[in-house]
Amino acid sequence: MEDLTRTRTSADPGRVPGRLAGRRIVVTGAASGIGRTTARLFTQEGARVALFDRDAGGLQRTLEATAGVTFQVDITDEDAVQAAVDEAAAAMGGIDGVVNAAGIMTKGLAADVRAADWRRVLEVNLTGTYIVSRCCVPYLLEAESATIVNIASAQGLLPNAPGHTAYAASKGGVVNLTRALAAELAPKVRVNSICPGMVDTPMADGYRANVGNYALKRVADPSEIAEAILFLTSSQASYVTGAALAVDGGRSYH
Numbered sequence: 001m002e003d004l005t006r007t008r009t010s011a012d013p014g015r016v017p018g019r020l021a022g023r024r025i026v027v028t029g030a031a032s033g034i035g036r037t038t039a040r041l042f043t044q045e046g047a048r049v050a051l052f053d054r055d056a057g058g059l060q061r062t063l064e065a066t067a068g069v070t071f072q073v074d075i076t077d078e079d080a081v082q083a084a085v086d087e088a089a090a091a092m093g094g095i096d097g098v099v100n101a102a103g104i105m106t107k108g109l110a111a112d113v114r115a116a117d118w119r120r121v122l123e124v125n126l127t128g129t130y131i132v133s134r135c136c137v138p139y140l141l142e143a144e145s146a147t148i149v150n151i152a153s154a155q156g157l158l159p160n161a162p163g164h165t166a167y168a169a170s171k172g173g174v175v176n177l178t179r180a181l182a183a184e185l186a187p188k189v190r191v192n193s194i195c196p197g198m199v200d201t202p203m204a205d206g207y208r209a210n211v212g213n214y215a216l217k218r219v220a221d222p223s224e225i226a227e228a229i230l231f232l233t234s235s236q237a238s239y240v241t242g243a244a245l246a247v248d249g250g251r252s253y254h
């Protein structure tokens with residue numbers, strides 16, 4: 001059983017160190033925002049991380065604060081993902097967990113968004129999440145207490161923002177993909193999704209959140225999403241699978 005009485009660090013008196021000690025985790029979208037923040041937090045918690053992203057420069061900057069290996073890969077390219085997953089597993093000695101944080105957003109009313117743009121959003125956010133997960137499954141099935149955490153969106157729960165049809169559809173798909181995988185991979189692998197509201201990352205640049213829609217009247221810092229991802233990845237969530245955890249300041253009910 002985990003010893004929660006260990007000495008806490010003076011740097012952050014609230015933190016119990018080493019919640020992911022020895023875990024080997026693939027993090028996609030690791031070159032920016034939520035993925036980068038998660039990779040750094042996971043490193044602080046004792047994990048080894050394999051950083052996946054298509055942005056080589058961003059990966060390099062993330063690497064400076066993580067004990068990681070980087071893979072410049074587009075998550076929609078199944079052969080490239082398979083090769084990167086195999087290499088990551090060889091480098092880390094296996095894979096215990098996946099965080100699917102790579103994603104894109106497009107804005108536009110349904111009448112204006114052509115099918116090609118719709119397909120790209122579905123391809124990255126939903127199919128890409130599926131591809132990375134399926135390539136990791138054989139490794140996860142060999143691991144102890146394996147996990148997948150998919151970053152969906154509050155719009156996957158309550159798609160009430162005009163101009164986000166494709167994005168909301170893709171994220172609703174991620175919520176249900178998560179549930180389907182949770183059923184299929186139980187009891188070996190726990191699979192959960194996080195549904196953030198607006199988060200202060202490059203993806204949100206140029207958008208002005210109406211914080212009146214949020215009970216907490218503010219957008220999230222990426223660290224607040226990373227902490228929820230940590231919870232679902234750690235043994236503290238050992239009885240949680242198939243969940244869609246809203247980390248949205250109350251947006252989805254407010």
Ligand SMILES: NC(=O)c1ccc[n+]([C@@H]2O[C@H](COP(=O)([O-])OP(=O)(O)OC[C@H]3O[C@@H](n4cnc5c(N)ncnc54)[C@H](O)[C@@H]3O)[C@@H](O)[C@H]2O)c1
Nearest residue numbers: 029031032033034053054074075102103153198199201203
């Ligand atoms: N920022 C928000 O307000 C918000 C809200 C809800 C959900 N999310 C979700 O959280 C996740 C992370 O978003 P973020 O805010 O950190 O955004 P971000 O733009 O800062 O980071 C996304 C990362 O994904 C990478 N990426 C995109 N397409 C890729 C592809 N095909 N292959 C490999 N890498 C790819 C990008 O290069 C980037 O590094 C996304 O799934 C996003 O939809 C974000």
